[in-house]
Amino acid sequence: MLESQINKFLSLPELKFTKKRNLKNYVIEFECYKTNEFEVCPKCATKSYKVHDRVFVHIKDIPIRNKLIFLKIKKRRFKCPNCKSVFREPIPGIKKGFKTTQRFRSHIRWCASNFSDLKRVTKQLQCSSWLVYTAFYEQLKLENKKWQNEWSSTVGVDEHSFLRNSKSHSTEFTSIFVDYNNNRVREAILGRSMDDLENSRIMDIKGRENVKNVVMDMSGSYKKFVTKHFPNAIITCDKFHVVKLFNHALNRIRIEVMKHPYFLKSRNSPVRRLYLKNHERLSFSERHVVRHINSLFPELKEMYKFKERMLFIYNIKGFKRARKAMTKLTDEMAQSGRKIVQSLRKTVVKWRREILNYFRTRLTNGRTEGYNRKAKLIQRKAYGYRNFENYRLRLIYDCR
Numbered sequence: 001m002l003e004s005q006i007n008k009f010l011s012l013p014e015l016k017f018t019k020k021r022n023l024k025n026y027v028i029e030f031e032c033y034k035t036n037e038f039e040v041c042p043k044c045a046t047k048s049y050k051v052h053d054r055v056f057v058h059i060k061d062i063p064i065r066n067k068l069i070f071l072k073i074k075k076r077r078f079k080c081p082n083c084k085s086v087f088r089e090p091i092p093g094i095k096k097g098f099k100t101t102q103r104f105r106s107h108i109r110w111c112a113s114n115f116s117d118l119k120r121v122t123k124q125l126q127c128s129s130w131l132v133y134t135a136f137y138e139q140l141k142l143e144n145k146k147w148q149n150e151w152s153s154t155v156g157v158d159e160h161s162f163l164r165n166s167k168s169h170s171t172e173f174t175s176i177f178v179d180y181n182n183n184r185v186r187e188a189i190l191g192r193s194m195d196d197l198e199n200s201r202i203m204d205i206k207g208r209e210n211v212k213n214v215v216m217d218m219s220g221s222y223k224k225f226v227t228k229h230f231p232n233a234i235i236t237c238d239k240f241h242v243v244k245l246f247n248h249a250l251n252r253i254r255i256e257v258m259k260h261p262y263f264l265k266s267r268n269s270p271v272r273r274l275y276l277k278n279h280e281r282l283s284f285s286e287r288h289v290v291r292h293i294n295s296l297f298p299e300l301k302e303m304y305k306f307k308e309r310m311l312f313i314y315n316i317k318g319f320k321r322a323r324k325a326m327t328k329l330t331d332e333m334a335q336s337g338r339k340i341v342q343s344l345r346k347t348v349v350k351w352r353r354e355i356l357n358y359f360r361t362r363l364t365n366g367r368t369e370g371y372n373r374k375a376k377l378i379q380r381k382a383y384g385y386r387n388f389e390n391y392r393l394r395l396i397y398d399c400r
């Protein structure tokens, strides 16, 4: 009883072991054969009982207790009584023409995604790096096929750099679409322009009308794409990026101001940190410094006030109140004569509806940014990718 159970555990279905041999002290070979009486002809689907001849094949299987396992299978060749063609019997668990079992290839996938580099995998499994490479991406493709769901109700969009194009010396970008409901990267595509998005796999995923919310940073092409192809979606602008715009404008004014001889010429001046920080979090003495500098430079004071107001708006509860505060802020910005403030106001007004949607949906792009971080880690672990398709498979497999 136990023997048959072990046999069942070790072998593939329909195979029976006959002999075990230790080839070296770390290699074990099992001799086995297939037990069924007949095979069906692949050409005309007629049952065939007539064995033409027998051949041995060596198949590599998943290692057990650090010992490499080989299956020496006595394969029969059958002759079809109908069309007279000769064919080999197929063995479940081994693809036609392959010298490894499917479970071994799946084990390669496990090793390759858990070991720190692929050289260790080749050493551990005693196989070529080519086999690791092909089996890994083939298995990733199979795994990812299991996760082909429709669009869910909330989606996050963002981009990150992929590689530098050697010909044009420009950076190529990857856009990722994150499924917020199932907590994973749904799709990744090369490029971020409208053309790239429209000619990509994004269009093949079904259920675009299911999407109710899309979170994104202030990118024109994403907005255009989402409004065109996701008819029921409400776009929410990420709050971090809005505050970043204000901080950026403030920083530019600060750099101009600090050319004044009043300041010491130092690359990492502590003033920068003071101005980026939320005013509420400054200590008493720090507030005093900020107030003093602001009193000397009115242009800095003005922009600092706008930045603090924007931070304050994000603490407001309720859509209507936030809308009112936002209108007041943009009206005040309109009265300023400075170019930087005017261009900032233009952007804020252009994205006004999306920024205000935050007070309805309360969604941020934090999760997408987190996956961006993970994507960067995957790139680093592989010392960079040359093939985008492989990168995409790895990214979707790891971020799920």
Ligand SMILES: [Zn+2]
Residues within 6 Å of the ligand: 041, 042, 043, 044, 045, 046, 080, 081, 082, 083, 084, 085
């Ligand atoms: Zn036949």
